[in-house]
Amino acid sequence: DMRLSGEASGEPLQGQTLTFSAQGQLLVDLAAQIAEWNSLKFTANQLRGLGELKARDLDKEAKISGALTVAQFNLREFLQGTGQKLPAMADGTTLSKAELVSRLNGTPNSIALEELTLKLDDSTFTGRIAISDFTRQALRVDLKGDRLNLDRYLAPPSKEQAAEAARKSEVKSTQASAIGSGSTPLPNAPTQQAWSDATLLPLEQLRKLDTEVNLAIGSLTAMKIPLDGFNLKARTRNGLLTLQEMRAGLYGGRVDGSASLDVRPPQPLLTVQNRLNGVPIERLLESQGEDVVVKGLLNLDADLRTQGNSEKAWIDNLNGKVGFIIDNGVLVDANLEQQLCRAIATLNRKPLASDPRSKDTPFRELKGNLTLRNGVASNPDLKASIPGLTVNGNGDVDLR
Numbered sequence: 001d002m003r004l005s006g007e008a009s010g011e012p013l014q015g016q017t018l019t020f021s022a023q024g025q026l027l028v029d030l031a032a033q034i035a036e037w038n039s040l041k042f043t044a045n046q047l048r049g050l051g052e053l054k055a056r057d058l059d060k061e062a063k064i065s066g067a068l069t070v071a072q073f074n075l076r077e078f079l080q081g082t083g084q085k086l087p088a089m090a091d092g093t094t095l096s097k098a099e100l101v102s103r104l105n106g107t108p109n110s111i112a113l114e115e116l117t118l119k120l121d122d123s124t125f126t127g128r129i130a131i132s133d134f135t136r137q138a139l140r141v142d143l144k145g146d147r148l149n150l151d152r153y154l155a156p157p158s159k160e161q162a163a164e165a166a167r168k169s170e171v172k173s174t175q176a177s178a179i180g181s182g183s184t185p186l187p188n189a190p191t192q193q194a195w196s197d198a199t200l201l202p203l204e205q206l207r208k209l210d211t212e213v214n215l216a217i218g219s220l221t222a223m224k225i226p227l228d229g230f231n232l233k234a235r236t237r238n239g240l241l242t243l244q245e246m247r248a249g250l251y252g253g254r255v256d257g258s259a260s261l262d263v264r265p266p267q268p269l270l271t272v273q274n275r276l277n278g279v280p281i282e283r284l285l286e287s288q289g290e291d292v293v294v295k296g297l298l299n300l301d302a303d304l305r306t307q308g309n310s311e312k313a314w315i316d317n318l319n320g321k322v323g324f325i326i327d328n329g330v331l332v333d334a335n336l337e338q339q340l341c342r343a344i345a346t347l348n349r350k351p352l353a354s355d356p357r358s359k360d361t362p363f364r365e366l367k368g369n370l371t372l373r374n375g376v377a378s379n380p381d382l383k384a385s386i387p388g389l390t391v392n393g394n395g396d397v398d399l400r
Contacts, residue, residue, distance in 0.1 A: 002026045014083025020044045024052075033058040037066075045081050047073050053104070064106040072099040072119070091152035097121050109134050116143075123148045138210040147219040194400065195311040203309065206263045209236040224287045225250065239264035253279035253297065267307045270314070276300040281326060296329025296366070304372065315375045315399050322370040322377075331361040337388060361386060368393075375400040 005021035024040035037053040053066040076095040079086060086095070098120050102113040112130035119125075127143040213234045220230040227248035235242045243259040254277045262269040281298040285291065304320035307313065335358055345352050368382040375398065382393035 012083065014085075016081055016083040018045060018082055030058070033060075045078055047078055051104075061107055064104065064111075066104040068100065068102050068104050068113070070098075070100040072097055074098075075120075088155055089153050090156045094121055094152050112140075118143075121152075133210070136210045137208070140212050142214045143216070145215075145217040148217050148221070150220065150222040151224060195315050197310045197312040199309050200311070201261075201263065201268060201309050203263050203268065206236075206241065206261075207239040209241070211236040220248070225284070226287075227255070250276070251280050251283040253277050255279065267313075268309055269305070269307045271305045272302065273304075274300070274302040281329075293332055293334075294326065294329055294366070295332060296326040296363075298324065298326055300324045318372050318375050318399065320372050322372070323368075324370075325365060325367040326363075327365060329363050329366055331363065333359055334361055335359055336361045336386060336391065340389070372399075 001023075002025075003021070003023040006019075008018040008020065009016070020043060022040065022042040025036075025038045027034075027036040027038070029035075033056065035055045035058060040051045040053065042049050042051070047070060049068065049070040051066055051068040053064060055062050055064050057063050074096050075098040076086065079095070098118075100113075100116070100118050102116040102118075105112045105114055110130070110132050111134075112128065112132075114128055116128060117124070117126050123145055125143045125145040128140070129143070130140040132138045132140055211234070213232065215230075215232040217230045218228070220227045227250055230246075230248040232246050233244040235244060239262065241261040241263070243257070246255075246257040246259075248255055255275070256277075257272070257274040259270070259272045276298055279298045279300075280295070282292045282295040284298070285293070300322065301324075302320070302322045304318065304322070306315075306317045306319065308317055338358075342352060364385040364387075366382075366384045368379045370377045370379050372378075377397045377399060378394075379396075380394045382391075382395075384391040
């Protein structure tokens, strides 16, 4: 009938105090080399829980099993109360509700939460979380979730991003007023150094990672993009980070991807493969706050590679190929046929015989292939198939 209570403070708690208590029925049988802690009740600041613990093989490598239930509590307040500094998040109300039910298995060098049910804010996850080796910090995660809005937990927009959004809005309104006059303003001249050379990846920490993650989420929102039936498999070991599979539904189409990051050499190597099938391109543009200049179903294949550890290095060393086809599309606010007829009539010094039929241009197919060499994207074979017209084009975009 043991009761234990006290307070903890010190450097790990950053000046905060942790008030804790535990009580329950304790049994030890050294002849059988077992120990049990039953009817366990424990508290840590505002955290409250119930459970039971059983240990066997005390004279060898002890095996621990049991059950754990943590009642709903405010995780944000708990972490702050134990001196943990949380990063800024777009939604300051996140981490306000958390609760957990799980079976427990472990050894002196490992612990696993089995048959886990974890509720966090509006999301529910079931599955398994384990550290299979404390010395290697080997993390194993296998979870299924109903929904997650990742944008709520990411950093809020920076001042620079907010200023850029305001500038875009101003340019849009200026262009809207200029449409019809044929004189939209030129964009600001590009800077000589468009990309930051600040270090991005913590290489030493990444080289030590040992993780296996399987994640399935019914509905995931990330970067304002809603993904359905999201599945992810990732592995990290000995400095090689591999995204083996990432697939999901997107606006009625599909997205599939894989990637790898090799941090073993001094210059990290990054490869990305991505495929989109039947994704409405206008929905993508709208989600990112961009003007809808084209509509249609996007099919895209990308195979890219780069190296380095900064935005500038990644763009300077970007190589690979991107192929795209847009089916059953529309060029918005651009009637190519009408513009061509007007040009021919002007050359022949004749008036147009008919009124404009539409301000848009439908096309059967718009396709091209981008080849990227050290940050310069070349498109030699742009082709648009439009009733009565075929449009060809080529050119380069210097991403640097």
